[in-house]
Amino acid sequence: MRKFAGISRFPLGFWNYMDIRELDDQVLADWEEAAFSCILSPFFTLEEEDRGKLDILLRWCAEHKVNIILRDPRVSLRHTEPGSSEKMRLAADYDSLVAEAVAEFADHPQVYGFFILDEPHWNYYEAVVQAVQTVKKHSDRLLPFVNLLPAMPSTVDLLQFRHYDRYLADFAERTGAQQVCYDYYGQMMERNEESSQYYVNLNHYRNLSRQGVEFWTTLLSTPHFNYRRPSYEDMRWQVNTSLAYGAKGILYFTFYTPDNAYNSETNYRQGPIDWWGERTDTFYGIRNANRELHQRWGDLFLELQLLQVGHYPEVPAKELNTVDYNGPVKEIEILTGREPKLILSEFRHRTSGQSYAFIVNANPRDSVQVQVQLEGVLRLRRFNAYGEAYDVVNSAPYADIFQSKIWLAPGQGELMELVRTEPTEL
Template sequence: MRHVLLPCLVGAAVTAQAGAAEAPQVPEKLAAIVAKTQSFGLGRYPISFWSYTNLKEHGRYMDEAEVEEWADAGFTVPQSPSFDANDPAQKAHIQRLLNWARERQMKLILCDPRCRAQPGPNGDWSQMPPDYADGIRAAVKDFGSHPATFGFHVGDEPDAAMKETFFRCYRVQKEVAPHLFPFANLLPWWPGAEERAGTDTWPNYLDEYVRDSNADLISYDYYGQMVPGEDGWNGYYENLRLYREAMWRNGVPFWNTLLSVGHFRYRCPNYDEIRWQFNTTVASGAHGVLWFFYYMRQPHANYRLSPVDEHWDRTQTYYDIRRVQKSFHRFYGDLFTRLVSTRVTFHPKAYGNGEVFKPNGIVSQILAPEGHPVLLGEFVDLQGRRYVMLVNNSMTESAKIGLTFPGQDVKVFSWNWSGAEYEGDAYCADGQSRDEKGLTIHHWLAPGQEAVYRVQSQSAAREPLP
């Protein structure tokens, strides 16, 4: 099914009618992003976590009940424990995890040590081990045909010394098993990170990665949004912007890792902050999220209150993440796997060198209390239909926020608790009015809460695409 759909989805253009105006053509790279996301075969928005477990130490916890808890919390593509590929019992355990995942419509990113990016002889990162491809072939023989295998974990945060070989290792995985989706995580940007990554500009680092690895997706992690105050917001949104723009340039989706465990100066996120991280990432165009991290395993440094603590008990963080993710799936299902970001704006001020909101043919006005932060993501589907995601961009304050959709012909559609699209206000709306400016809808939004609409009008259909 995956291979049949791809040629149909990636094309020169797909057009649609919205009102009396013809929608603009969907550029090939935007269509390719949607096609790649749908080729993952998850059926819902990709959600993962960093596990850091291994079967030797933690295998007794990795039973069917554990996999059920992943599924019940709304995860769709978790990371597996690492394991000893020379131990038949551990390999059989991974097969059971895959079987249990398949029964719950999940896939796993397998942390197989044979597939990690590795240096050549004597730790030389200028070359790849001569038998690396043999290890990939063995891993694929063991697990590559299982329908719950998403792909193998390549590695994390390649720097200047290792990136060339790291990218080659990813490419080898794609050459050996083109039907799988290797997972690799890149460095985040921060002032001066270019030297660490061995690049002159961050866009060049990201483009080099996609080009040299033949990557299926671009992933990174950044946690500055969880330092006290708004100090880290610029870095958070700068990374979202840089990775979103790399997505547009290269035609592959990007995933963002969010914070689920307090450590260093990063605070333990509460429910509102978990929802804020999730919804701002989706509104900023990411096609997947991960959580750092899921299992505490044992006390270390000042890490605390991960979703599963050092006693293997579920913390409030687990239940908060579960609530956010289950609600998102219930409202929106696979919607955001079928959309691609076209514009992200802020009101009244921008973060991370982003764009301050300016009226267009989709939304002409944002109404909010003076100084209250608002985030607005705009999207398109393969039929050229336009969508918006409004997010209360405060972590602490609820607010009544309005949007005006211009045009006398404008219609809006949203999604109910059963995931069905209907014409009318979003679930969180609090009144609407029509006048010569168009349709204005107000919403009471808690911190990080969202409202999502499909917008149908002549002016929306004429809005150009990036």
């Protein structure tokens, strides 16, 4: 048994709605304990008191090597009144305000970018496109962060695009964005239901990533509406299925439990930090899922290019793919398990060309034992809890195949490093 070795560069954060004047030692201790590596900043103004708190936060980020996306009031846009169809327009001095903010923070190594807007509707679209372009005009390093609405029947009218892939392509082309984020929570329905639309959304963004646009996803951590309270297995399942589709960053919604005062129709409860500022079981589920990703695989997933992803034995939705056996994995056999659901992804390291396979138990309730058969593989290595690679013994009866049995807990993912008989092309 060892102590947690610390965070990696892989972005793990949360939707943060606190005021910066609430920042104190306990808040920072919670963020550190939860193993967050990229923080969405609290709301702040440019007043002296807020700037003092912001300085404290930035020093903490530098000390702990945590990146931060700033909700700078000079850059962030604000929603109009709910239900309004009025088109958003940028302020006349928006360009100069962005230039001022960039000049102030461009040299701070932990400032990752600026928050622009969450879930822009059609009437915000042009303003958001212009805002992203403006930030990119003044900085080629700082990310203009936008979180997009997911693909759902209810969002067609909100986006005024009939085809979601066209919406993503249009946004990427017009903004020149190299990274986008979105949210979807139907995977955490009550009565242990997981909407297949969760995978449909992941697949949309996996397709976008083929055009060179990386994506982050937002996962559910606070129950509300008819979404359940996620267990540790649920958190692990959400994280690993996202990795399987090529996600390069993960945010949780949310960390602090809303008090339901903003909207009397909501029923938020028992988020990672409850109404009294205390840690709940969900806090430890997030912490453990985050630590596992940081400790076992570190920065590796940031360097992996997704080649293919498929489901076995059945696809949750017709838009998705079954496992393609054209790569090194030639067969998957279920040895033990109730309602087996697997995802198999094949990756290649962007610089070394090293091959990897990632298998996920996509059932968040039941363990499964599988046997994987590969060809063209000399050695197979897996990673222990501390991120140390070890050789797996080949159990195949023939010299020209490699065979390995794996027990997978609910939501567990296993990354396998494959030493091929022939090197893969970069």
